[in-house]
Amino acid sequence: MGLHRIGCVLLAAMLSTTAAADGGTTAAARGAEIYLRGLALQDQDGRPVDLYRDLIAGRSVVIHTFFAGCGDSCPAMMATLRAVQERLGNRLGPEVRLVSITIDPVHDTPAALKAYARKLGAQPGWVFLTGSEQQVGEALRRLGLFVDDPGAHMDTMVAGNMRTGLWKKIHGTAAGARVVDLIMGVADDTGH
Template sequence: MPEPLRRNLFAALGLVPRTFAPPDSGREVMRKRYFPNVPLVTHEGRPVRFYDDLLKDRIVVLNLMYADCTTLCPMITANLVKAQKILASRVTQEVSFVSLTIKPLDDTPEKLRAYASMHHATTNWLFVTGQPGNLELLRQKLGYADANPDKDRKDRALHSGMVRYGNEPLSQWSSIQGSADPEWIAEEITYVMPTGAVRRTTVR
């Protein structure tokens, strides 16, 4: 019997006062719930770990894609490229972009390299492939699997328009819409940056 189950069963029987594990820090809560440290390979052919090398201590923008996608993903990649340029002129903090393929068997590092270069997504941007099980685990953990397994099996990109972004050390995470105006995408990414790091546009 797993330890938490045993503990709660005894507690529920009133045999011992229930004890809970001490609360985790915000970043530990997020790491344990959502960020498995699986091995991956970048478009440069470099082996990396998801949490240690791509998220830890960073401000990150994360999305799903695949290189042969002809409909929505190229538009989202193009929007993110524009947003990245806007951010560069507006913030002092570095923002890392990570794109995870949902077709790791097709998307070799070479193919992702070509995709990155076609989109001029070359600075602070990693396109990532790897073992299919690891990419699928990340798709599930990051909330991209549809809750309806039948729908999810038919289309594994049903939620891919929602781009994750966050400040890992501060455990501030949310989603932006990949089809939004790049100016607005950039503005929203600054929400997880310290006030002093942002030259904010004024809403009139």
């Protein structure tokens, strides 16, 4: 079984786990921590980040792939994420993170991502990540989002709520309002 297949199987297991009866810590949170910890990347400001510890732990998250030079599906997905950002208001950052991971780390340097984020009007809490080809490849493999050709990247968003264990894979180019509602449903989930 190849590394990509193993990553997809483990991610699927992690995403399908429901809340544990141990006072709020979910099996999904423990699985995500074990599976995603130690993935070092760089944000648009050039700061090193650990994907799990710094961006996912204890909150809801929306993760997707893109590249700044994309003229196909990325603009539609980014428009949808701008709508999510607007709906979240001051919850963006403390409660919910939007995580955009480039699939073209050679061209999408921190400076290029910072300019891209500025152009989108991204607010604090919407993070754009890059790193070495090896770092980005490893992160995307573990998330089940790796592709060899940037032009063939997936239009999938992964939305998860670490407090309740609810995870959903969402087709990012579906009707924008529907995608926003699905993401907000994950972020607002109370586990009841």
